[in-house]
Amino acid sequence: MSERKDLLGDVRRVVVKIGTTSLIKDGAVSKEFMDSVAEQVFRLREEGRQVLIVTSGAIGIGLKAMGAKPKPNEMPIRQAAASVGQSILMQRWSESFQRYGILVAQILMTFDVYSDRDSANNLNNTVESLLDNSVVPIFNENDAVCINEIKFGDNDTLSAIVASRTDSDLLVILSDIDGLYDSNPSENRDARFIPVVHRIDDSIKAMAGGTSSGFGTGGMKTKIDAAEICRDARCNMIIASSKVYGVVYRTVAGDDVGTLFVSGDEVPKKRRWIKSAHAAGRITIDKGAEKAVLEHRSLLPVGIRKVEGEFRKGEVVEIVCEGRIIAKGVPSYSSKELASIAGRHSDEIEGILGYRLHADAVLSENIALLTI
């Protein structure tokens, strides 16, 4: 068996992320590309694999249909275009899949839906039910209603979250580039291709440093962030070029196409959710508490210096020390309650609040470290 096939194992469930650059050719949606994706998905399903799709492209398609040319950052017209474009986009996907007798479903995501644990669980049930009924779920961010605060921002992150939530074995990110290089190839002609990444460390992150120069939507940086989300979910990830013939089928089959990010040990689902959920506030802690959080995932009220934002019990917050976010967590108390017990010993909690749920401000199982 080839090294790639060995590393990938048997892929039962795969998420395929399709970027705008792959879908739109010369200003128009590439029907040929969509048909080819549908055909490859058909073949994968014939082999007993399940496929989910994350698609971009709605804003571009909508702007073209409306004949609109907004100025950069002109939100209302972009959001209007997203709602026009999304229905055209789904119609096109639907037509392509119909050729192979496959039914598709549209799932529009917002970060706040995902950040609410009940909604996230409901979504999971919907997806499982669709897959049980042989439907291909097609995700996109709901740009028509999204304001910046509740945005995933790019479909790289969204696709990784979908892969993580649905316990997928592989995420394939299709892009205009054939994978990760040791520096941005559009700026450096000598950039070298990296076929496999076993560990995402600072040197790997530094390779994607060139993205801020305005290339694409997320560039490589958001793709590496996506790889970190996948790693924690025991999901492999491949970045590959949409121009490679049969790219979806071939990556799943373990051909040497694109850059493979090998998954790591699985982090419990709840901690994964905490890590990527929207933070409703922040707790600043002192150095002693930082040590306790990092070493034992323990945070008592006595180590809390400041509480910012308004949050309820059950919402996710950032845990910050000296300006650096070291962890995220779900506190056992609301922001108001935490503010009144900050800096106090745990045996004072009942006297101050009139009840005591836990001695910890945030329980260990509800803390996800961001520093590793």
Ligand code: ADP
């Ligand atoms: P998509 O729209 O398909 O998600 P993006 O344009 O957002 O694609 O991201 C791919 C781009 O990232 C490449 O075309 C390249 O210009 C840029 N990039 C930055 N750093 C790197 C790197 N180290 N290796 C490869 N591509 C890089």
